[in-house]
Amino acid sequence: MEFCPLKLRLVVWTMTSLVCVCPHEVTVKQSDLKQCDDDRRVCVTDLRDCGHQRTASTQETLNVSCQYHMSLKSLTCGWSLHPDGHAEPAVSLIFSSTFIIYSCTGIFNPVALLNVTARIRDYALGREVWSRPRTVFLYDVAKPISPVLSLRRSTENSVVVSWRSGDSVCRLRYRVEGALTWTEAPENVTSHRDETLTYTIKDLLVSTAYRAAVACAEESGIWSDWSSEVSVRTLDKAPSRPPEVCYRVEQRDSGGPFLLHLMWKDLDLRDAGGRILGYRVSYEPAKKKKPQPQHRRIQNVTELTGLLVVEEGNYSVTVAAFNAAGYGPAARLAIDTRRRSALLPVRHLWVSSSFPTEKGLLVQWENPSVPPSVPPVTHLAVQWRSGTPPSNISRWTAVDPPNTSAVIGDADPNESYVITVVPVYNQQCGPPQSMPASLQQGALMEAVQLKVVGVTKTSVSVVWVWQKKSGPIRVQRYRVKLRKDSESHTLSLWPDQWQLTFPNLTPNTEYSLLLLADDSSRNNIPVKTNFDEGPAVAAATPLLLLAVVVSIVSILTRTLYKSYFFPHICSPRGSNTGRWLMDPNHQKTADRRVLDLEDFQVACVLGEKSLITLRPSSEEDLQKDQEVFQEDASLLSVDKLSALPLSAEYPHDAPGNPEDKERQGNKERPGNQERQGRPAEEAADVGPFPQKEDEAPAGRECEYVAHGVYRISCKAPIGETDA
Numbered sequence: 206m207e208f209c210p211l212k213l214r215l216v217v218w219t220m221t222s223l224v225c226v227c228p229h230e231v232t233v234k235q236s237d238l239k240q241c242d243d244d245r246r247v248c249v250t251d252l253r254d255c256g257h258q259r260t261a262s263t264q265e266t267l268n269v270s271c272q273y274h275m276s277l278k279s280l281t282c283g284w285s286l287h288p289d290g291h292a293e294p295a296v297s298l299i300f301s302s303t304f305i306i307y308s309c310t311g312i313f314n315p316v317a318l319l320n321v322t323a324r325i326r327d328y329a330l331g332r333e334v335w336s337r338p339r340t341v342f343l344y345d346v347a348k349p350i351s352p353v354l355s356l357r358r359s360t361e362n363s364v365v366v367s368w369r370s371g372d373s374v375c376r377l378r379y380r381v382e383g384a385l386t387w388t389e390a391p392e393n394v395t396s397h398r399d400e401t402l403t404y405t406i407k408d409l410l411v412s413t414a415y416r417a418a419v420a421c422a423e424e425s426g427i428w429s430d431w432s433s434e435v436s437v438r439t440l441d442k443a444p445s446r447p448p449e450v451c452y453r454v455e456q457r458d459s460g461g462p463f464l465l466h467l468m469w470k471d472l473d474l475r476d477a478g479g480r481i482l483g484y485r486v487s488y489e490p491a492k493k494k495k496p497q498p499q500h501r502r503i504q505n506v507t508e509l510t511g512l513l514v515v516e517e518g519n520y521s522v523t524v525a526a527f528n529a530a531g532y533g534p535a536a537r538l539a540i541d542t543r544r545r546s547a548l549l550p551v552r553h554l555w556v557s558s559s560f561p562t563e564k565g566l567l568v569q570w571e572n573p574s575v576p577p578s579v580p581p582v583t584h585l586a587v588q589w590r591s592g593t594p595p596s597n598i599s600r601w602t603a604v605d606p607p608n609t610s611a612v613i614g615d616a617d618p619n620e621s622y623v624i625t626v627v628p629v630y631n632q633q634c635g636p637p638q639s640m641p642a643s644l645q646q647g648a649l650m651e652a653v654q655l656k657v658v659g660v661t662k663t664s665v666s667v668v669w670v671w672q673k674k675s676g677p678i679r680v681q682r683y684r685v686k687l688r689k690d691s692e693s694h695t696l697s698l699w700p701d702q703w704q705l706t707f708p709n710l711t712p713n714t715e716y717s718l719l720l721l722a723d724d725s726s727r728n729n730i731p732v733k734t735n736f737d738e739g740p741a742v743a744a745a746t747p748l749l750l751l752a753v754v755v756s757i758v759s760i761l762t763r764t765l766y767k768s769y770f771f772p773h774i775c776s777p778r779g780s781n782t783g784r785w786l787m788d789p790n791h792q793k794t795a796d797r798r799v800l801d802l803e804d805f806q807v808a809c810v811l812g813e814k815s816l817i818t819l820r821p822s823s824e825e826d827l828q829k830d831q832e833v834f835q836e837d838a839s840l841l842s843v844d845k846l847s848a849l850p851l852s853a854e855y856p857h858d859a860p861g862n863p864e865d866k867e868r869q870g871n872k873e874r875p876g877n878q879e880r881q882g883r884p885a886e887e888a889a890d891v892g893p894f895p896q897k898e899d900e901a902p903a904g905r906e907c908e909y910v911a912h913g914v915y916r917i918s919c920k921a922p923i924g925e926t927d928a
Contacts, residue, residue: 230283231296231323238300238309248309251297254324267336269323272427273343276350278313280343284323284336294327301338315344349373349429354419356437357403361411361478364437366419367403370396373421376428377404382414382436396421412441412479412528441479444472444526444533448484451586451627451634452522452538454545463542465520467511468627468634470586470601472526472533479528483507491519491539509588509599517542538632548582548628548635549573553699556624556642557681566613566642570626572606582628582635587611592621592641616644640700641673649674652683652698655720655728662712662735668704669720684721687732689714695721710734 238248241255249255267284274281282298299322306312312319323336352368352375359365368375377390396402409415415437422428448469455464465488472481489501504511511524520542525535551570558566568587575581585606590599604611616622621643628635641649651674659666667685674680683698687707694707710716712734720728777783 232281234279235310235313240309245305248300269339271341273347294325297324317343348427349423351430351432354432354435361440361442362409363407365405369401370421371398373423375421377419379415379417409439414438441528441530443531444478446476447534447536450524450536451629451632453634454542462514465513485525486511488522491521546633547579550636550638551626554638556648558647560644569610580630582606586627588625589622592623618644647679663710664708666706680722686719687716689716
């Protein structure tokens with residue numbers, strides 16, 4: 206015996222009270238019945254009911270009704286009861302007949318006439334209720350056999366089903382496959398014996414799968430069980446709208462081909478006309494003349510993105526969706542590969558989850574700061590697609606630029622997704638930013654391998670690596686912290702970053718570098734800033750400047766200041782003329798001429814109009830001779846020397862002095878003073894030319910040209926002068 210408690214609660218409102226009527230059902234099979242020994246006309250479900258006497262005070266009219274299941278050889282009886290307690294009562298049924306029952310296993314047959322009594326015991330309240338006997342003719346209460354439903358045909362918004370039934374009234378119900386709520390047909394269908402009934406279910410969704418069932422009732426009013434569900438599907442309709450498409454041009458190599466990225470939004474179900482099988486992408490060079498078919502390139506894709514390799518120039522691109530019914534209208538783009546989008550990608554993309562509190566994914570980002578030359582973003586496309594192949598489920602939604610977040614609802618807890626955010630300006634797409642995520646773990650990315658790459662006096666630079674999350678731990682955000690006692694510096698980490706710098710730190714200080722996953726520390730790295738040499742340099746700089754000043758003053762005191770306050774006075778004693786005048790070994794002559802310019806001239810030995818070029822033995826000798834010549838010429842002028850009180854006792858040519866003869870012989874050989882070891886001062890006394898004792902003849906001219914070269918012009922014939 207099967208007891209079905211509280212299948213339906215009927216609430217009846219009155220003006221003063223609320224009455225609750227609770228129907229109950231019990232299904233009894235022939236195998237559940239037992240025959241009473243003291244009464245051969247009674248079969249019970251509980252032997253304790255045999256021979257039990259019931260009184261009129263315990264009997265109630267419970268509106269007992271029964272249905273006979275001929276194929277199952279079972280009887281289902283139900284009644285209504287006003288319960289006083291919340292506990293489920295114990296129920297048993299008593300079947301009696303006017304004839305002797307030889308076996309309780311055969312009493313359920315279509316021609317049987319039975320009296321049915323229900324006994325209800327509530328042990329919690331100590332109460333027992335008997336129903337009044339209900340006479341049931343099983344043939345009249347036999348439940349019809351369920352019909353068999355089949356599909357005849359379908360259209361874009363309707364299906365036609367059929368079934369066979371006897372003299373009965375039938376009703377139909379249907380629902381979208383996967384839904385829990387059924388929808389019943391607005392009217393019942395009457396059928397005659399052995400008639401095939403057809404029914405058209407209208408106003409259905411395009412390209413949608415449904416499940417349908419039918420039940421019939423004969424003259425007894427007992428409804429059959431619902432037939433087995435049949436799956437039906439409406440037909441596809443060609444898409445009614447073109448997809449929303451945007452593009453982005455990228456050039457990987459200079460002078461190479463261009464990559465044309467296309468992205469579009471999937472059509473809504475009502476616009477798609479059914480299940481989209483794919484998209485046809487065609488492109489061709491844009492020309493003024495009518496394009497030729499051989500220039501057009503066509504490719505079919507099943508995803509919401511396309512990639513074309515094109516050359517530089519103008520192109521005409523079309524994208525059209527198609528299903529089983531055909532192609533829809535195409536979206537058309539006029540693209541110039543030389544005009545590239547200046548849109549910037551979003552920053553700091555992150556995905557978080559609050560499952561199971563909220564069944565959705567929260568996508569957050571930051572809009573970049575753009576210069577005035579960059580066009581404004583018309584909207585942001587947030588796309589999410591299944592990250593588990595081979596599923597290609599993809600959806601997207603549009604978000605206005607001021608907003609920096611979006612919620613993806615109805616996410617599957619057992620599915621992972623790839624979420625992409627793309628800025629869009631008219632039909633141009635910016636660079637995308639993507640991140641894998643799931644409802645159970647949130648963002649499927651984690652920061653690892655944190656290390657220090659640069660340390661200065663006031664800053665510390667760190668790097669890290671992003672990788673796919675390896676554990677089931679859900680992290681809402683990652684941060685890196687640099688702390689020392691009460692001083693703390695914290696920076697957030699984002700997937701579009703891999704390096705950060707902590708500025709404004711204290712020099713020569715030890716810090717602790719922490720990688721935080723929410724509030725949990727994963728790494729602890731000690732780091733120390735460099736020593737600040739600024740204060741030491743500032744203290745030493747005045748001392749160094751003072752030492753430099755003292756050194757400069759000391760040097761100037763020994764040189765410049767000394768010559769300024771104690772000037773150098775020239776002494777005649779040190780000049781060549783002074784030494785010559787003070788020499789006691791001069792030759793005495795009767796002639797008072799001290800200096801005859803003719804002695805400095807060279808005798809002409811080559812004849813008239815002949816030149817003799819004399820050059821010092823070296824540049825150093827030349828420079829010395831010129832200096833002596835100029836000094837002697839300035840000091841030994843005739844006027845000055847004639848005023849000197851010279852003695853007349855000096856002979857012009859005094860013989861007998863071997864040193865004077867030797868000195869005079871050396872004078873006759875020009876340029877030999879330095880080679881014979883004489884001092885430079887003595888060589889300078891006679892100038893750069895040899896001096897002769899005898900007066901040279903007239904007519905000789907000597908001219909100094911330049912750089913130690915002398916030109917001697919002789920007008921006298923050869924032989925008039927000494928060589």
